[in-house]
Amino acid sequence: xxxxxxxxxxxxxxxxxxxxxxxxxxxxxxxxxxxxxxxxxxxxxxxxxxxxxxxxxxxxxxxxxxxxxxxxxxx
Numbered sequence: 001x002x003x004x005x006x007x008x009x010x011x012x013x014x015x016x017x018x019x020x021x022x023x024x025x026x027x028x029x030x031x032x033x034x035x036x037x038x039x040x041x042x043x044x045x046x047x048x049x050x051x052x053x054x055x056x057x058x059x060x061x062x063x064x065x066x067x068x069x070x071x072x073x074x075x
Contacts, residue, residue, distance in 0.1 A: 019049035 023045045027034055034042060 015050055015053055016046075019046050019053055022049045022053075 023042070024034065026045065026049070027037070037045070
C-alpha cells in the first residue's frame with residue numbers, strides 16, 4: 001500500500017513539474033515574464049496545464065486500452 005502511495009506522489013510531482021514547464025512556455029509565448037503575474041495567477045495557469053496533461057493522458061490511455069482489446073475507432 002505504501003508503494004502505491006509513493007508511486008502516486010511521484011506521478012503527481014512529475015505532472016506538476018511538466019505543468020510548470022508548460023506554463024512557463026505559455027507565458028513566454030504570450031510575450032510576458034512570470035514576474036508579470038501574482039502568485040494566484042501563476043497557480044491558475046499551472047493548474048490549467050495540469051488539468052490539460054491529465055485529460056490528454058486519460059484520452060491516450062483509452063486509445064491504448066482499445067487497441068489492446070483489438071477495438072478500432074475507424075472501422
